[in-house]
Amino acid sequence: MAIEEGEDQLDGSLRTDLESLEKALQQQEVDLLFANPYADHPALVSVHAGAGGTDSQDWAALLLRMYLRWAERTHRTAEILDESPGDEAGLKSVTLRVGGRRAFGWLRSEHGVHRLVRLSPFDQAHRRHTSFALAEVIPEIEDDAPIEIRPEDLDVDTFRSSGAGGQHVNKTSSAVRLTHVPTGIIVTIQNERSQIKNRETAMKVLRSRLATMQAEQRAEQRQQLKGGRQSMEWGSQIRSYVLHPYTLVKDHRTGFEMGNVQAVLDGEIEPFMESFLRWDAAQSAERR
Numbered sequence: 001m002a003i004e005e006g007e008d009q010l011d012g013s014l015r016t017d018l019e020s021l022e023k024a025l026q027q028q029e030v031d032l033l034f035a036n037p038y039a040d041h042p043a044l045v046s047v048h049a050g051a052g053g054t055d056s057q058d059w060a061a062l063l064l065r066m067y068l069r070w071a072e073r074t075h076r077t078a079e080i081l082d083e084s085p086g087d088e089a090g091l092k093s094v095t096l097r098v099g100g101r102r103a104f105g106w107l108r109s110e111h112g113v114h115r116l117v118r119l120s121p122f123d124q125a126h127r128r129h130t131s132f133a134l135a136e137v138i139p140e141i142e143d144d145a146p147i148e149i150r151p152e153d154l155d156v157d158t159f160r161s162s163g164a165g166g167q168h169v170n171k172t173s174s175a176v177r178l179t180h181v182p183t184g185i186i187v188t189i190q191n192e193r194s195q196i197k198n199r200e201t202a203m204k205v206l207r208s209r210l211a212t213m214q215a216e217q218r219a220e221q222r223q224q225l226k227g228g229r230q231s232m233e234w235g236s237q238i239r240s241y242v243l244h245p246y247t248l249v250k251d252h253r254t255g256f257e258m259g260n261v262q263a264v265l266d267g268e269i270e271p272f273m274e275s276f277l278r279w280d281a282a283q284s285a286e287r288r
Contacts, residue, residue, distance in 0.1 A: 033277040038139035039105030044208055046095040049086065050113070050132030055123075057086030059116045059131040062265060064094050067110070069267025076100030081201060082188045089122070095205070097140065104139040109276035110269075111137040112238030119244045128244055132237065138212040140204060147207050147214075155179040156199075161190040178202045185209050239272070241265070254279040 034040075045067055049060040064080075071078035076098055083094040098107060113134050120129040141147065157177040175190030176198040187209070189202040241261055242248045249264045249272075250257045256275035258264055264272075 033274075033281055034102055034105040035281075036105060036108065038141075039102050041104045041139035041141070042097055042099040043104040043107040044081075044095065044097055044138050044140055044205055045107060045110070046093065046136040047091070048093045048134045048136070049091065050134060052129065052131040053122075054086060054088045054090065055116075055120050055129045056131040056133060057088075057090030057092055058122070059090070059114075060092070060094065060133045061086070061090040062116070063114060063133050063135060064091060064096070066265050066267055066269065067096065067098070067107075070269055071098050071100070071267075073267045074100070074270075076103055079191065081191050081205070104137070105277075106270075106273050107137050108139075109273040109280075110135045113236060115237040115240045117240065117242045117244065138208050141208040141211045147210050149180070149203070149207065149210070153181050155181060158195055174198055176202050178206055180206055180210070183210065183213065185213075251275065 047060045047063050047067075049056040052059070068078050070076075077100055079097045079099075081095045081097055084092040086092055113132055116131045116133075118129065118131075119126050123129060155178070157179075158173040159175050159177065160173055161175045174193055174195045175188065176195060177186065177188045178199075179186050185206060187202045187206045189198040189205065192198045192201065238253055239249065239251045241264070242250075243261055247261045248257060248259055249261050251272050254272075254275040256272055258268075258271065260268075
């Protein structure tokens, strides 16, 4: 009996050690997926309606809702910084800031063109329409980042907010539009009542976009030296959401699919994010 008890204790100890080792390996694997230097930064997500009129503007609004639901489900913060309403419904464009653990690390998987196929609610004949929207995702860069923005390179405009925020927002010229002349980058912020706060936020967004542009230029130069480059054309969608004649969401980079489209539109996008991160890590390993 003593021998059996000793074996049981040894077996239990080995099982505990094995479980600890498995957890450590899983954590190491997860850490490798978030090797991006900005993974822990907040994410700035901009959604732009593509060709397709009201249907695409409505699709942009649905994508915004999907990301807001994802932030809510994962206990992250989400704040709309600027939005341009559609002509009849939806949004022409919107920018939001998502904070929380590894916000950019997760959301960078969403950068690209998203395609929707459905029976249009805006078509009297209820025909099938294909709509596109572009999601741009960049990390928020700290104010002390080595990005030079000279005052003489900026055009600054102020105007009355066209979004929600109460009478004070709409009665005062609190909204701010910054144009960075050398690059043509335009940043509009109108979510705060204070013009000063909106300008501070606009400068932070501009700094982040300039840093991202510089990083992309360096990456493109490296890719050209290796003899190739990746296409980021408007038509090269990263993901399709099909509501008719069948229901399916498919990521064209990884091949990952889900049949429950409504769950995805309600913010259940972690499986797509994780499959992208694993695919991207594998691609990076091959390039090395």
